[in-house]
Amino acid sequence: xxxxxxxxxxxxxEGLSINYLDSTGVSxxxxxxxxxxxxxxxxxxxxxxxxxxxxxxxxxxLNMSGGSPVISRSRMGFGFENAGDITADITxxxxxxxxxxxxxxxxxxxxxxxxxxxxxxxxxxxLYGNTAIGTSGSLELYTGFNTQGSIRMYTGDNSxxxxxxxxxxxxxxxxxxxxxxxxxxxxxxxxxxxxxxDTSQSIGVGTGGSFTVNGGASVTKDLxxxxxxxxxxxxxxxxxxxxxxxxxxDLINDIRTVKYKFKDSENVxxxxxxxxxxxxxxxxxxxxxxxxxxxxxxxxxxVILLKCIKELxxxxxx
Numbered sequence: 536x537x538x539x540x541x542x543x544x545x546x547x548x549e550g551l552s553i554n555y556l557d558s559t560g561v562s563x564x565x566x567x568x569x570x571x572x573x574x575x576x577x578x579x580x581x582x583x584x585x586x587x588x589x590x591x592x593x594x595x596x597l598n599m600s601g602g603s604p605v606i607s608r609s610r611m612g613f614g615f616e617n618a619g620d621i622t623a624d625i626t627x628x629x630x631x632x633x634x635x636x637x638x639x640x641x642x643x644x645x646x647x648x649x650x651x652x653x654x655x656x657x658x659x660x661x662l663y664g665n666t667a668i669g670t671s672g673s674l675e676l677y678t679g680f681n682t683q684g685s686i687r688m689y690t691g692d693n694s695x696x697x698x699x700x701x702x703x704x705x706x707x708x709x710x711x712x713x714x715x716x717x718x719x720x721x722x723x724x725x726x727x728x729x730x731x732x733d734t735s736q737s738i739g740v741g742t743g744g745s746f747t748v749n750g751g752a753s754v755t756k757d758l759x760x761x762x763x764x765x766x767x768x769x770x771x772x773x774x775x776x777x778x779x780x781x782x783x784x785d786l787i788n789d790i791r792t793v794k795y796k797f798k799d800s801e802n803v804x805x806x807x808x809x810x811x812x813x814x815x816x817x818x819x820x821x822x823x824x825x826x827x828x829x830x831x832x833x834x835x836x837x838v839i840l841l842k843c844i845k846e847l848x849x850x851x852x853x
Contacts, residue, residue, distance in 0.1 A: 692711065782846060
């Protein structure tokens with residue numbers, strides 16, 4: 536096969552191409568074609584196309600000075616040596632980064648199938664597929680090591696709805712201007728992890744109001760209520776209503792009135808023992824399951840006490 540060395544530019548007639556033949560001089564493995572201002576650089580069908588594949592410091596510029604799009608009908612991989620490792624339409628090697636102005640300013644959008652990004656200095660959005668310790672996916676947002684950094688979410692008319700500031704305090708603003716729920720570490724000199732600032736009054740059972748819980752709630756420490764605490768008692772909500780009958784004075788004789796300390800506290804408390812109510816007043820005791828702690832409905836004890844007061848009044852009037 537002949538070799539040619541050209542010292543001047545090669546000029547082709549429109550429609551012609553330069554073909555690189557294989558060792559037999561027959562098959563066209565690659566083609567370089569310049570036609571009407573469009574340059575085609577293609578590989579043989581089924582073969583990879585290598586550009587600057589032997590020099591790691593070489594750069595590849597596509598449409599460097601033009602405004603035309605770059606279109607690929609095949610999968611694209613970055614940072615791989617084997618085409619078999621490219622599993623998606625666009626694949627970046629493990630811990631690879633798709634950067635947006637990654638050096639100035641120092642922030643980037645990272646989409647990774649691994650469990651972290653090597654850089655820890657900029658703002659990051661990380662979309663996990665399978666994590667290193669499990670198979671569940673997650674979305675992680677980072678503001679980087681910036682003491683004033685915050686994460687904000689805007690919806691609707693681009694108004695701020697959720698904000699997490701640098702201290703970890705979280706604020707919810709459904710209408711875009713007034714904070715109705717805040718979760719923060721401190722407010723002034725008081726520790727207030729959860730604060731509902733909406734002052735709306737409750738308008739019904741299980742609906743409306745500043746804070747509504749349609750299910751049950753458990754409070755393991757003290758509960759302070761600055762206003763009036765009420766329970767649902769409307770006759771329209773009840774059925775099978777009957778008056779208490781018989782004597783209750785004898786039934787309360789076995790109920791101990793005690794003072795005590797909880798095992799995790801030194802405060803002296805006054806109250807009852809839930810187990811004392813099981814025989815005669817089982818409706819006042821809550822037993823979630825066999826191994827759970829018993830709880831007592833102290834509020835409904837007022838009904839029993841009122842019934843006993845009525846019995847004493849009737850006895851004294853005789």
